Amino acid sequence: MQIEGQVRIPSGCAISAVISKEGNKMNGQAIIDSMRPMHARSNGLGGGFAAYGIYPKYKELFAFHFFFNDYEAKKECEKLLEESYDVAHAEVIPTRKMPQITDEPLIWRYFLSPRPSVLARLQLDENELVVQTAMKINTQIKGAYIFSCGKNMGAFKAVGYPEDVGEYYKLDEYEAYSWTAHGRYPTNTPGWWGGAHPFALLDYSIVHNGEISSYDANRRFIEMFGYKCTLQTDTEVITYIADYLLRRQKMTLEEMASVVAASFWSTIERNEDPRVREKLTYLRTAFSSLLITGPFSIILGFSGGLMALNDRLKLRSMVVGERDDKVYIASEEAAIRTMAPDLDHIYAPVGGEPVIVKVKEGQF
Amino acid sequence: MEQMDIRGLSHREINDKLRGAEDECVLENCLGQRFLGAAMHGKELTIHGTPGNALGAYFNGGRITVHGNAQDAVGDTMNEGVMVIHGNIGDAAGYAMRGGKIFVKGDAGYRAGIHMKAYKEKVPVLVIGGSAGSFLGEYQAGGIIVVLGLKTQNEGGRCVFNGRIVGNFPCTGMHGGKMLLRSNCAGIAFPKNVTAHAPTEEELAEFIPHIREFCEYFGYDEKEILSSPFTLVTPDSHNPYKQLYVMN
Numbered sequence: 143m144q145i146e147g148q149v150r151i152p153s154g155c156a157i158s159a160v161i162s163k164e165g166n167k168m169n170g171q172a173i174i175d176s177m178r179p180m181h182a183r184s185n186g187l188g189g190g191f192a193a194y195g196i197y198p199k200y201k202e203l204f205a206f207h208f209f210f211n212d213y214e215a216k217k218e219c220e221k222l223l224e225e226s227y228d229v230a231h232a233e234v235i236p237t238r239k240m241p242q243i244t245d246e247p248l249i250w251r252y253f254l255s256p257r258p259s260v261l262a263r264l265q266l267d268e269n270e271l272v273v274q275t276a277m278k279i280n281t282q283i284k285g286a287y288i289f290s291c292g293k294n295m296g297a298f299k300a301v302g303y304p305e306d307v308g309e310y311y312k313l314d315e316y317e318a319y320s321w322t323a324h325g326r327y328p329t330n331t332p333g334w335w336g337g338a339h340p341f342a343l344l345d346y347s348i349v350h351n352g353e354i355s356s357y358d359a360n361r362r363f364i365e366m367f368g369y370k371c372t373l374q375t376d377t378e379v380i381t382y383i384a385d386y387l388l389r390r391q392k393m394t395l396e397e398m399a400s401v402v403a404a405s406f407w408s409t410i411e412r413n414e415d416p417r418v419r420e421k422l423t424y425l426r427t428a429f430s431s432l433l434i435t436g437p438f439s440i441i442l443g444f445s446g447g448l449m450a451l452n453d454r455l456k457l458r459s460m461v462v463g464e465r466d467d468k469v470y471i472a473s474e475e476a477a478i479r480t481m482a483p484d485l486d487h488i489y490a491p492v493g494g495e496p497v498i499v500k501v502k503e504g505q506f
Numbered sequence: 507m508e509q510m511d512i513r514g515l516s517h518r519e520i521n522d523k524l525r526g527a528e529d530e531c532v533l534e535n536c537l538g539q540r541f542l543g544a545a546m547h548g549k550e551l552t553i554h555g556t557p558g559n560a561l562g563a564y565f566n567g568g569r570i571t572v573h574g575n576a577q578d579a580v581g582d583t584m585n586e587g588v589m590v591i592h593g594n595i596g597d598a599a600g601y602a603m604r605g606g607k608i609f610v611k612g613d614a615g616y617r618a619g620i621h622m623k624a625y626k627e628k629v630p631v632l633v634i635g636g637s638a639g640s641f642l643g644e645y646q647a648g649g650i651i652v653v654l655g656l657k658t659q660n661e662g663g664r665c666v667f668n669g670r671i672v673g674n675f676p677c678t679g680m681h682g683g684k685m686l687l688r689s690n691c692a693g694i695a696f697p698k699n700v701t702a703h704a705p706t707e708e709e710l711a712e713f714i715p716h717i718r719e720f721c722e723y724f725g726y727d728e729k730e731i732l733s734s735p736f737t738l739v740t741p742d743s744h745n746p747y748k749q750l751y752v753m754n
Contacts, residue, residue: 179538179558409674412695456616456640459578459597474577475596476538476556488575490596490615492673493640 155339155351156183156304156325156473157460159441160481161448164467165505167195170313172481173321177304179476180325183351188326188338189307190299192290192347192443193318195506201294203230203253204272209335210248211285219279219286226271227254235298235311242306247335251296269344269389274368276343281370287336292345295445299324299338307338319506322443324349337373341381345445348384350377351473352438352458363431376438383432384442395442395449399496401429403454441471447500456493463488469499507532517541517558524549536574543570547587559596562589565606578615581608584630590723597639600632603649607631607716611724614638614653616673622683624648633720640673643739647682652713654688654720654731670694677739685739686713688731696739705738 158176162168173191177184197205206223210216223229230253237249256268264271276288290297295318298311304325308314324339340347354360354376361371361379367390369382380402387398404426413419426433437457442449450471452460463470463478463485470478475488491497508528512520513535520539524531529549536542536555543551544560547567554573562570563582575593582601594612602621605628613636620641622630630649638653655671671689677700686705696702714732721728 182540408695456597459615461596474538474558475575476558476577479537479556488594490639493616 155327156180156477157323157349157351157439157441158470158472158477159320159322159349159443159448159450160468160470161320161499161501162467163469163499163501165195165319165501166467167317167319168321170308170316170318170321173323174305174308174313176470176472176477176480177308177323177325179480180472180474181303181305183327183473184303184325185327186303187301187328188299188324189302189304190297190324190326190338190340190349191304191308191311191313192295192297192322192340192342192349193313193316194295194320194345194443194445195318196296196316197253197294200230200253203255204268204291204293205296206252206254206288207235207290207296207298208248208250208252209287209289210250213248215283215285216248216250218283222279222283223252223254223275226260226275227252227256229254236315237310238312240306240310243300243302243310245301272344273385277368277370280372289336290342290347292342292347293445295342295345295347295443297340297342297347299340300335301338319501320443320448322347322349322441322448324351337375339377340443341375341377343381343385344389345443346381346384346388347443348377348381348440349443350380350438350440352376352440352453353436354380354434354438355436356434359431360434377440380434380438380440383434387429387432388444395496395498397425399449399451399494400425401432402434403451403494403496404433405454405494409454439473446506447498449499450491450497452491452493452495454494459490461488461490462497471497509534511535512539513537515539521546524551538577543568562587565589567606575612581606584608585628592724594636595634600630603630603632604628605630607633607719609633609635609720609723611635614642617641617644619646619649619651619685620644622646622649622651624683631716633716635720635724635726637670638672638676640675641678642672642676643680643683643685644675644677645679645681646677646685649683650713650716651683651685652688652716652720653686654717656688656726656731680739681741683741684712686710687737687739688734689737690735691737699741700739701742702737702739705736709738710736 232252235249256271300307339349357376364382387393410422438453439458439460461475464487465482465485472478507530509532511534517539532552538558540558543562545564549568551570559578561580565584565587567586569588571590573592576595578596580595580599584603585605587606589608591610597615598617600619614634616639618638619632633652635656
């Protein structure tokens, strides 16, 4: 069987998210239920969730989520981790056995802190070390895959329908201030757990509905900066672009949106503010290889917030609803109405214009 | 009149039930079920809730009324009948529609009326009460699109572009049909393949019955609506592809 990375997979998909601007915690039941009316957008070959604020006890530590094919791969990884990290805690990620979810790998999580001596020796900050560790393990250790490595957050994903995947991981037992979800519809897949969404690196996670046509151009550019696209899926490259632009280039979310979903030149020309025109022209020119073309709607999760973004032609649907302290984002209004039947406000954002929601300072 | 609670039912179960049901049906608690009323004719459906994508695809006569917002691809390839949406609609409404009428109280998403077409007595009509997103009437080949730009009382809206009645790139590839916008369209860039001008009274007359019908459904005052400036958009060539590929 060809696994993810050996074959290219176009996909359809459903996305959904909820965040509390007050930082109020919600368990995962609502986000699981939001995927049910969108069942037809997935085909059972991938579902997943990202949750923020779920590990308060270890919030200063990096939470690594692993798939291992066997104990040998696990042992090899642990040896490598121990060279650079103190392991505060390691455990199996709890799951419910259910007939809908089969062929499960070993699923573990480790709460890690990078050793200061290692950071000093390598002259790296802790985030960069974690990124390098994830890239190394995912490309060099056979049968091991890190699918989440942020602080106080986690991705949970599997082959299956998203509503089943949520039950499988017992997400009703986690409390998060922000959740994202994904149901996958690859039209031709070998079906591997690592290929499900979200794709996560540090605390950035991406769920994505669409099919970007600039994948190879984006991949060639981003691989120059040490990222390794192992899975041939467009979502993986978007995750690395987010990390590159936000963490390494220190861009704002709005600036990142103006790079990946840059306006048409004709639209930029029509902007009345010369300073805005100049800025948009600079971003589009300087980072032209990171322009993402083709249909997409994505939700980027990060510590303390979410950003939703459509391609500039808006070739995928996305709706945003608000109620009290909560903001909901989904491919379909029905998904939002499942979580909140009555809304204060519901609208479809304009293509290429990001919707950014942040939790109040100090509340996460 | 038959009442059905469709909570938790699949679209197939609902459409099967509808086939055996009375001519007038009310569907309660709709939440995302797709293809409702697909290819149906001769029935009156009233839907409460949020119908899923492709509502009334291939609809072939009768009426669908929605109390709520509808999602994407309302009336995809619709052939006959009337749809009345007391809310907003998602993207690609009236996709390849070739007959019948869709009336929307609120706003439309992107690509409303994409590839609408007409043939002899078949002239589809799409009336949007609020504003429309980008690519309105993309590849329009026939039929009538009206956007009224009314401030709607719905929750929120769709794709509002700084208060403009329509987003970017309206009428891209339009080569047939007519579009009427209740605005002077200042700041809106139309492509070279169309002509936009203020309609004469004679030109406007053709649209009045549709505006009147809109007012009846949603309780607006026709005179008030007609007292604003309009812009009529039509393709300006009988040969829209002239010199696109060859010197013809």
